[in-house]
Amino acid sequence: MFSNRQSREILIRDTKQFKDKIIFWGAKSDTFVAFDTNNYNDKYGRFDFIAFEGVNSHVNCSEDKAAFSNLRDFSNKAKDWLIGYFSYDLKNDIENLDSNNYDNLNFYSLYFFQPKKIFILKGKILNCIYIDRYFYQLDKDIEDIHQTKIINYIIPKINLNKRISKKEYIDIFNHIKYNINRGNIFEINFCMEFFAEDINIQSPEQVFNQLNKLSRMPMSAFCKFWDKYVLCLSPERYLSRDGGKIVSQPIKGTAKAMSSKFKNKKIVDMLKNDPKEIKENIMTVDMVRNDLSKMANNFSVRVEELCKVYSYNQINQIVSTVSSEVDKNINSIDMIKSTFPMASMTGVPKNRAMQIIEKYEKTKRGLYSGALGYFTPSGDFDFNVVIRTILYNKLNNYLSYSVGSAITDLSSAEKEYDECILKAKLINEFFSGK
Numbered sequence: 001m002f003s004n005r006q007s008r009e010i011l012i013r014d015t016k017q018f019k020d021k022i023i024f025w026g027a028k029s030d031t032f033v034a035f036d037t038n039n040y041n042d043k044y045g046r047f048d049f050i051a052f053e054g055v056n057s058h059v060n061c062s063e064d065k066a067a068f069s070n071l072r073d074f075s076n077k078a079k080d081w082l083i084g085y086f087s088y089d090l091k092n093d094i095e096n097l098d099s100n101n102y103d104n105l106n107f108y109s110l111y112f113f114q115p116k117k118i119f120i121l122k123g124k125i126l127n128c129i130y131i132d133r134y135f136y137q138l139d140k141d142i143e144d145i146h147q148t149k150i151i152n153y154i155i156p157k158i159n160l161n162k163r164i165s166k167k168e169y170i171d172i173f174n175h176i177k178y179n180i181n182r183g184n185i186f187e188i189n190f191c192m193e194f195f196a197e198d199i200n201i202q203s204p205e206q207v208f209n210q211l212n213k214l215s216r217m218p219m220s221a222f223c224k225f226w227d228k229y230v231l232c233l234s235p236e237r238y239l240s241r242d243g244g245k246i247v248s249q250p251i252k253g254t255a256k257a258m259s260s261k262f263k264n265k266k267i268v269d270m271l272k273n274d275p276k277e278i279k280e281n282i283m284t285v286d287m288v289r290n291d292l293s294k295m296a297n298n299f300s301v302r303v304e305e306l307c308k309v310y311s312y313n314q315i316n317q318i319v320s321t322v323s324s325e326v327d328k329n330i331n332s333i334d335m336i337k338s339t340f341p342m343a344s345m346t347g348v349p350k351n352r353a354m355q356i357i358e359k360y361e362k363t364k365r366g367l368y369s370g371a372l373g374y375f376t377p378s379g380d381f382d383f384n385v386v387i388r389t390i391l392y393n394k395l396n397n398y399l400s401y402s403v404g405s406a407i408t409d410l411s412s413a414e415k416e417y418d419e420c421i422l423k424a425k426l427i428n429e430f431f432s433g434k
Contacts, residue, residue, distance in 0.1 A: 002079050003056060003114070007129040008138060015124060019049050020209060021148040022119060023222050025141075027205040031055045031113060033083050033223045035373075040218035044240055044247050046382065047120050052083045052374070054116030056131055060108040064092035064099065067110040068337045074112065075333060075375065081129075082375040084112030085223075085230075085386070088365040091341050095351050103364035104195075104398045105391050107228055112375075117141065153203040155210075158431035160194035160401060160424070163362045166417060172360045173413040179356060180409050187283045188347035188356060190416075191404030193363045194424055196431075199399045204229040204392055211390075211430060216313045219384035221372055227395040230367065233426075235312055236319075236385040238342045238371045241332055243380065246292060246324045247304075250284045250344040251385075252406055253277035253318030254419055257311055264316070268309045271316055276410035281307050281318045283408070287343035287350065288322045294338045296324035314426050332379040336371075342385055345369035345404070367391055368402045390427065401427050 012018045019036060026032030034051040059074040061067040067090050075082060087109045089099040117137075118129040128138055164172070169192065179185050201207060208222040208231040215233040223230035237249040255271045258264040271277055285303060292301050305321040326335065347353025368391060373383030391400045403423040405416045 002077070003131045005129050005131055006135045007127055010126045010128060010142060012121065012124050012126045015048070015121060018126070018145070019121070020150055022051055022145050023205050023209060024150050025145045025148045026051060026053050027203075027224055029053050029224070030226055031224060034221065036212060036220045037218050038212070038216040038220060040216075042218055044237065044242070045218070047122050049121040050374075051119045052081070052115035052117070053119075054134070056114045056116050058111070058113035061110040062108055064089050064109050067093050068333055071110060071112060072331065072333045078114045080114050080377050081118060082112045083115055083373075084110070085367055085370055085372045086110055086336065086340060086383075087367045087370040088341050088345070090370070091354055094337060094340060095354070097351075097354055097358065099358065099364050101358065101361060101364040103366060104396065105228070105366050105393050105400055107225075107367045107391070111225060150209075151203070151206075153206055155207060155431070156199065156201065157433050158196045158199055158399065160196050160428055160431065163193040163195060169417050170413045173407065173416060175360060176356065176407050177409075177411070180407070185353050185356060186348045187280060187406055187408045188353045189345050189404050189406050190357065191361060191365065191369065191402050192420060193400055193402045194428070195401070196399045197397065199397050201392060201394070201399070204231060204394070207231055207390070211426070214313065214430070215388070215426060217388065221384065223372065227393065229390075229392040229394065230372065230386070231390040231392070232372060232384065232386060233388040234384045234386060235310075235315075235317055236344065236387060238373075238383045238385045239336060239339060240382040241335065241380050244325050244328055246296070246326055246335065247321065248288050248292065248323075248339070248342070249319055249321050250281070250288050250342070251317045251319050252281040252284045252344055253307070253309075254405070254422065255316045256422055257314055257316050264311060268311065268316055271318060272307065272309045276408065277318055278307055279408055279410060280406040281320055283348050284343045284406070285320045285322060287348055288339075291339040291343060292322060292324040295326055295330050295335055297326060300325035315422070332375060332381050336381070336383070340371070341369065342371065345385060345387070347406075363400075363402070365402070368400070369404070388423065
């Protein structure tokens with residue numbers, strides 16, 4: 001399974017066009033993954049764009065149990081780049097929990113592959129890293145990418161259905177608030193699904209391309225796993241490792257972004273002074289600190305940035321940055337298992353919150369609110385939080401888009417519901433043609 005690699009650097013003059021073309025080129029393969037930072041100024045970022053094509057070897061798990069140990073065994077044999085995802089339901093591999101809600105997407109619980117070909121873009125330099133026996137294909141691949149035509153297919157008009165009505169949402173909200181008032185939980189991230197059935201999207205890569213240009217999020221990703229697609233417009237980093245440093249950047253606190261700088265500044269000022277939104281973020285930060293401390297060196301966990309508002313194209317978010325130092329011998333997969341699922345998508349305390357999530361949510365989360373990313377051969381990694389993401393099963397023509405918000409003792413049902421609708425606005429308007 002271990003494979004030597006060769007690399008070559010290539011000058012790319014028009015990087016914007018190249019990124020578009022490589023996604024359309026890669027979408028012709030059975031398996032292709034690309035991450036786009038959208039040139040976001042990220043001190044923890046390592047590239048502008050990275051893509052992985054072709055499967056040399058892979059591991060998948062349909063069951064939630066023993067998934068982490070299977071991945072660890074696979075990683076030890078491969079000793080190479082691994083790209084893939086952890087679904088939210090791997091919580092069942094960590095705690096005594098179950099996932100029995102409705103699922104029409106049917107993604108694996110875990111999937112990682114060793115890619116044949118890697119393309120890393122920094123500035124105008126593209127580093128192409130191929131497994132030895134495929135290196136002879138490099139020149140032809142680059143030529144094919146440059147020659148790829150971006151065809152604008154007609155995107156079908158889709159009316160997304162709400163899995164939970166507003167009345168049902170308010171009823172569930174009241175049950176959750178009861179649990180908060182009783183002290184069973186202090187905060188919870190409750191999610192609901194928007195979905196469409198019998199949908200034939202001819203070119204998911206085109207949908208991603210257009211939405212990515214509208215949202216321009218720093219942790220965006222396009223993935224094709226055979227007949228399953230992930231069109232991810234995430235702003236949130238779950239966890240990254242660079243040598244001995246671990247970083248998590250939880251997001252809690254949301255408000256609409258305004259096109260006018262003056263109007264948006266007023267929104268930002270309101271958001272960063274909103275007691276409810278700040279409380280959500282701080283509670284999540286405390287849980288992240290606790291998660292990181294499980295494997296951190298003594299006294300190394302620290303909050304580098306607390307409750308800073310970041311403005312994106314469509315939305316303002318409160319982001320915090322928490323870091324820790326770990327021993328170089330700590331296994332990266334164990335590090336992820338010790339913090340998974342991420343604090344921002346569960347609640348406080350985490351185990352009890354996940355039990356309540358399973359009780360009141362109507363659909364199995366699957367890949368939504370899981371993590372998508374990569375491991376390097378040295379064990380470094382970077383994973384996002386799978387939010388603001390379209391999941392599409394082309395085999396059964398099922399499309400899903402889930403949203404959620406954090407509920408605390410300061411929350412109101414109307415505002416939380418409105419926040420969910422705001423997070424779904426871009427996708428709803430895109431498919432409705434507004």
